[in-house]
Amino acid sequence: MLASQQWHRMVEAEHAQSERMRAGVPPPADFWQGRAEAFRADPFRTGDPLLERLYSFVEARDTLIDVGAGGGRLALPLAMRCAKVFAVEPSESMAAVLTDQATESGISNVTLVHSSWEEAVIAPGDVIICAHVVYTIRDIAGFLKKLNGHARRQVVVVVYNQSPQSTIYPLWKLVHGEERLPLPSLPQLCDALTDLGIHPTLEHMEPGDRMGFDNVERALEQLGGRLYVEPGSPAASRLEDTLSDVLEEEDGRWMLKDAEPLHQVLVSWRPNQDRA
Secondary structure, eight states, X not given: OOHHHHXXXXXXXXXXXXXXXXXXXXXXXXXXXXXXXXXXXXXXXXXXXXXXXXXXXXXXXXXXXXXXXXXXXXXXXXXXXSSEEEEEOOOHHHHHHHHXXXXXXXXXXXXXXXXXXXXXXXXXXXXXXXESOGGGOSOHHHHHHHHHHHEEEEEEEEEESSOTTGGGHHHHHHHHSSOOOOOOOHHHHHHHHHHTTOOOEEEEOOOOOOOEESSHHHXXXXXXXHTTOOTTSHHHHHHHHHHHHHEEEETTEEEETTOOOOOEEEEEEOTTTSOO
C-alpha cells in the first residue's frame, strides 16, 4: 500500500470515529468560528523559536506563500522580511483575524487568498511554508505535489512528531471506553514524501509547554469539547470523575499528568533538486 493510501485511511477512520462520537451532529461549517481570536499574535514579537528559524529561509526580495495561514501568526511577521506574502486561508474567521491584524500593524504586502490550498489559483512563490495543516488532508499526495510545484526555491512543512491531540488520547479510553484513532503526523508525512521521490531535511525544535488549563472548570470545558462530550451525558460524568486522577497543579496551572509535550519538526526540501 502506498503511504498516501495509508494516510487517507487514517484520516477517514479518525473522522468516522469523531462523527460517531458527535452522534451525527455535523461539525460547524467554519471550525474556527469563535476560536480564531486565540490565534491572534503580535507580528512584532520576539523570542518565538519557530518564527526565528523560519526567518532564515526567506530573503528580502522573496515572494512567500503561507498555506493555511490562519490568523497570520507566521505570515505577518514574515511579511516584514520579504517582498510579498500570499496567505492562503479557507476559514472566514481566521481570515478576518489576519486582515484585521495586518491593518492594525500597518503591514500592507500581504494578499489574502481565501481558499483551501487544493482549490487555490495562485502563481508560484520563492518559498512556501505550511504549518500544522496536513493532518486532516485526505489527498496528501496531491497536496504535497502542489506545494512542490509552486515553490521555486524552498518548501517548509511544520508538523508535530505525533498527532496534535495525542496528549489527550489516553482520556478516550477512560471516557468513551475505546482507543482514539490517530491522525497521521511526522512519520506518515516522511513516508508520503519518500513515495514522491522527495527526501527532506528534518529539524526537530525544542518541545513546547505541556498542555495546561487555568482551572479545573476550564479543563472540563476544553477537554469535553475535544472529546465530543455532551454536557449532562454519562460520558461527561465519566470525564468529570476522572479529572482528579489525570490533572495536577503546577505553578498555578492545571496540567495533564504524564502528558509529553509535542515537538515541532521542520520538514524542508528544495523542489528544484527533489522534483515530484
